[in-house]
Every structure is written in C-alpha cells, then in structure tokens.
Amino acid sequence: MPLRTWVVLFLLGPLLIAGSGLSELRAQSLPQVQERERIFGFAEALFAEGDYFRAITEYKRFLFLFPADDGAEKAFFRIAESYFKAGRWAESADAFQAFLDRYPGTLLRDEAIYLKGISEKNQKKHKEALSSFELLARSVDPLYRDRAAYQQALVLMEREDWKGAIASFSRIPPDSELHRSSNIMAEGLARIDDIPRKDPKTAGILAALLPGSGHLYTERPRDALVAFLLNGAFIWAAVELYDRGDYVTGGIVTFFELGWYGGNIYSAVNSAHKYNERSKAEFLQKLIQAGGVAKVPANGPMVVYRFRF
Numbered sequence: 001m002p003l004r005t006w007v008v009l010f011l012l013g014p015l016l017i018a019g020s021g022l023s024e025l026r027a028q029s030l031p032q033v034q035e036r037e038r039i040f041g042f043a044e045a046l047f048a049e050g051d052y053f054r055a056i057t058e059y060k061r062f063l064f065l066f067p068a069d070d071g072a073e074k075a076f077f078r079i080a081e082s083y084f085k086a087g088r089w090a091e092s093a094d095a096f097q098a099f100l101d102r103y104p105g106t107l108l109r110d111e112a113i114y115l116k117g118i119s120e121k122n123q124k125k126h127k128e129a130l131s132s133f134e135l136l137a138r139s140v141d142p143l144y145r146d147r148a149a150y151q152q153a154l155v156l157m158e159r160e161d162w163k164g165a166i167a168s169f170s171r172i173p174p175d176s177e178l179h180r181s182s183n184i185m186a187e188g189l190a191r192i193d194d195i196p197r198k199d200p201k202t203a204g205i206l207a208a209l210l211p212g213s214g215h216l217y218t219e220r221p222r223d224a225l226v227a228f229l230l231n232g233a234f235i236w237a238a239v240e241l242y243d244r245g246d247y248v249t250g251g252i253v254t255f256f257e258l259g260w261y262g263g264n265i266y267s268a269v270n271s272a273h274k275y276n277e278r279s280k281a282e283f284l285q286k287l288i289q290a291g292g293v294a295k296v297p298a299n300g301p302m303v304v305y306r307f308r309f
Contacts, residue, residue, distance in 0.1 A: 052082040093119040110144040188287035200272040207268035214268025
C-alpha cells in the first residue's frame with residue numbers, strides 16, 4: 001500500500017471512529033429523550049386534569065431518572081404545587097421549602113414563598129405564615145408584595161390583632177388590584193370597637209339579683225323565662241316547706257335550688273360571651289363580603305377566608 005494511503009488512513013481514522021461513536025451515542029440518547037418527554041408530558045397532563053397525586057408520582061419518577069435535567073426545577077415546583085392544589089397544606093409547605101433550599105436563585109422564588117405562606121396560614125401556623133409573607137415585603141414584584149401584605153393582614157385578623165391588620169392593609173398602594181378591598185377592610189376594622197357588646201359581669205350581677213334578668217339583658221327572652229320560672233318554683237316550694245316545718249324536704253329543695261341558681265348565673269355570663277362572639281362574627285362576615293376577600297386570587301384554588309367561632 002502506498003505511503004500516501006497510510007498517511008490518509010492515519011489522519012482520518014480517529015475521525016471515522018469518533019463519528020461512529022457519535023452516531024451510536026445519538027442512537028442511544030434518542031430513546032432517552034423520548035422517555036424523558038413521555039414521563040414529563042404525562043405528569044403535566046395529570047396535573048392539568050387535577051389528578052394531583054398521580055402527577056406527583058410521575059414528577060418524582062422523572063426526577064429519579066433525570067435528576068440533572070433542565071426540567072428538574074419545574075418538576076420540583078410542580079410537586080409542591082400539586083400538594084397545594086390538593087389542599088395538603090403540611091406537605092405543600094414542606095415541599096415548597098425543599099424547593100427553595102434546592103433552588104435558592106430560582107425565578108419562582110416569590111411564587112414559592114407566597115404559596116408556602118398560604119399553606120402555613122391554612123394550617124393556622126400564624127407565626128410561620130407571617131414570616132413567609134414578610135419575606136415578600138422586599139420583593140421587586142409589586143404583585144407578590146401586595147398579595148403578601150394582604151394575606152398578612154388576614155392572618156393578623158385571625159389572631160384578632162386589629163391594629164396590625166389595619167397597618168398591613170394600609171401598606172397596599174392605590175395602584176394595586178387589591179387596594180379597593182384592602183381599603184374597605186381597613187376602614188371596617190377601624191370600627192370594630194363600635195359593635196354591640198354585652199358585659200358578662202353585668203349579666204352575672206343581674207342574674208344573681210333576679211334569676212332570668214341576666215338572660216334578658218343578653219337578649220335571650222326564652223331562656224330568661226325558663227330561668228325565672230324554674231328558680232321561682234324552687235324558691236316558692238322551699239319557703240312553703242319551711243313554713244310547714246318540713247325542714248328536711250325544704251333543705252333538699254334548697255340544695256337543688258342553689259344548683260339552679262348558680263347555673264342561672266353561669267349561663268347568663270356565658271350568654272354574654274356568646275352574644276359578643278356572635279356580634280363580632282356577624283360584623284366580620286359582613287365586612288368580608290363587602291371587601292370581597294373570597295375573590296382575592298392565589299395561584300391554584302381560590303383563597304377563601306372564613307372565621308370560626
């Protein structure tokens with residue numbers, strides 16, 4: 001074989017081998033790419049259909065098979081988001097925290113913190129929720145900054161920190177989509193001390209002076225009539241028995257009357273507390289309806305705010 005041919009083969013041989021290896025690598029990676037797209041696409045389809053727990057399984061499968069893939073960040077976020085949409089608040093908060101720990105520089109940081117705060121709020125973890133929303137107070141995105149301030153105010157309302165809630169509502173600027181609602185809420189909370197109330201001490205004193213009058217004071221006339229008649233009947237019976245000299249039976253009746261009498265006082269005080277709670281709940285419910293709190297958006301399900309008393 002001529003020397004020139006050997007030289008050509010020597011120079012082109014590595015290139016031919018490399019080309020063959022590249023072709024083989026392409027042939028091997030094509031099924032892998034197809035598998036990646038199939039798993040992630042199936043997970044996204046389940047997510048879109050609202051089948052969140054099966055979607056979580058597929059996202060986890062994707063992360064196990066392709067941990068270094070460019071879609072891993074989105075898969076991690078989707079897992080947390082799936083828990084959120086399914087109403088699994090504890091798992092949602094933990095998953096969003098895990099996402100933030102794994103991707104501290106993510107562009108989805110504000111969204112993850114906001115949804116984590118909502119999840120904590122729905123678990124009644126007020127301290128953690130306030131901390132999460134406070135992180136967004138410095139966000140460059142006014143949308144998340146305003147929504148976080150609004151949710152922070154709602155948490156403070158649940159804690160009955162009316163002044164703090166008013167301050168948080170007042171942080172929302174006039175150009176925000178939440179300004180009208182926050183303004184209504186702040187103005188309403190400023191009047192919360194004006195709602196009708198009944199003094200439990202006054203109810204107890206009235207009930208002690210005249211059984212039934214404490215219930216009448218708390219606007220429970222039926223209970224007032226029952227307390228008056230029941231205590232009146234026992235007192236009258238005890239007096240009659242003592243007048244007849246039947247001290248033993250009179251003592252027994254008096255013993256039972258003392259129970260009814262004390263129960264009348266306790267019930268009157270309790271009625272005053274219930275009146276105040278009911279009055280506050282009605283005031284807040286009307287305020288919530290006027291402020292349109294249930295319409296405040298969040299990523300995922302509508303954030304509905306309810307008071308429980």
